[in-house]
Amino acid sequence: xxxxxxxxxxxxxxxxxxxxxxxxxxxxxxxxxxxxxxxxxxxxxxxxxxxxxxxxxxxxxxxxxxxxxxxxxxxxxxxxxxxxxxxxxxxxxxxxxxxxxxxxxxxxxxxxxxxxxxxxxxxxxxxxxxxxxxxxxxxxxxxxxxxxxxxxxxxxxxxxxxxxxxxxxxxxxxxxxxxxxxxxxxxxxxxxxxxxxxxxxxxxxxxxxxxxxxxxxxxxxxxxxxxxxxxxxxxxxxxxxxxxxxxxxxxxxxxxxxxxxxxxxxxxxxxxxxxxxxxxxxxxxxxxxxxxxxxxxxxxxxxxxxxx
Numbered sequence: 001x002x003x004x005x006x007x008x009x010x011x012x013x014x015x016x017x018x019x020x021x022x023x024x025x026x027x028x029x030x031x032x033x034x035x036x037x038x039x040x041x042x043x044x045x046x047x048x049x050x051x052x053x054x055x056x057x058x059x060x061x062x063x064x065x066x067x068x069x070x071x072x073x074x075x076x077x078x079x080x081x082x083x084x085x086x087x088x089x090x091x092x093x094x095x096x097x098x099x100x101x102x103x104x105x106x107x108x109x110x111x112x113x114x115x116x117x118x119x120x121x122x123x124x125x126x127x128x129x130x131x132x133x134x135x136x137x138x139x140x141x142x143x144x145x146x147x148x149x150x151x152x153x154x155x156x157x158x159x160x161x162x163x164x165x166x167x168x169x170x171x172x173x174x175x176x177x178x179x180x181x182x183x184x185x186x187x188x189x190x191x192x193x194x195x196x197x198x199x200x201x202x203x204x205x206x207x208x209x210x211x212x213x214x215x216x217x218x219x220x221x222x223x224x225x226x227x228x229x230x231x232x233x234x235x236x237x238x239x240x241x242x243x244x245x246x247x248x249x250x251x252x253x254x255x256x257x258x259x260x261x262x263x264x265x266x267x268x269x270x271x272x273x274x275x276x277x278x279x280x281x282x283x284x285x286x287x288x289x290x291x292x293x294x295x296x297x298x299x300x301x302x303x304x305x306x307x308x
Contacts, residue, residue: 036305044121047114055128059101059192059297063304066114067092073115079108083292086245088307098296101192105131134192141198141281148234148279149201157234164228164240165248165290172308173244174222177267179302182219182251182287185211191297206295207250207288212274214255214283219268221249226263236278239271252286253277
């Protein structure tokens, strides 16, 4: 593990063990300033491709950096999907590589294609997808919310989230500080867990839960624009922030929201307070990260160095 990642992991662990407290804003930005050293480098025709991961777990995310003269466009193909690289002013091109949480473990082929105007070059590398060892959880909902286990309601909500997160700005909105946790408390239910609700209905946990008594201030994980602030059947009173380039954070089961769709928010800004709304068996915060229409492990994401 690179030194910067080790330090960041320790910071995250320390943060997760601190008690929640109310305040106007919170310094939750964890990103270290220097770009870490790449774990692998490939060079072709003077163009350099850097990988900042050695393998990826199910639901994981990794960073790639591309540098060279005359690059006009670039894309990557992985697990049957294509993503474009984005350029940061006065710097190189970057892309985020994600693994669907349902992807099968094993070696998978990554292909990067670079358009240099007068020629096209490509890189190819096998990436190991590792099992995330998702756990199984069983929950019983109160009688007045038992109807929310209906798979049709969940499918409709997933479709609504797809609609909300279908469009995003072409530039990063998150700022130099990157992303941080939305509050200071321990995590409970993990990302990707298989769940059995009321002894029958099976589903997946698409985010992380953190302990949060009703009324605990919730903070924006990074700067961005509010894409949604309203009611969803399962997530209850919810808020969605667009951070640009297809990256969204979602905050669920709130008792109140303090921002409206279209508002610009800053990293650490209080955007609402926790509650027990929607498909919830007790007060807590459920938060999740969506990139390009897919859920990714939020704790891995906040530990990732990102250009801005």
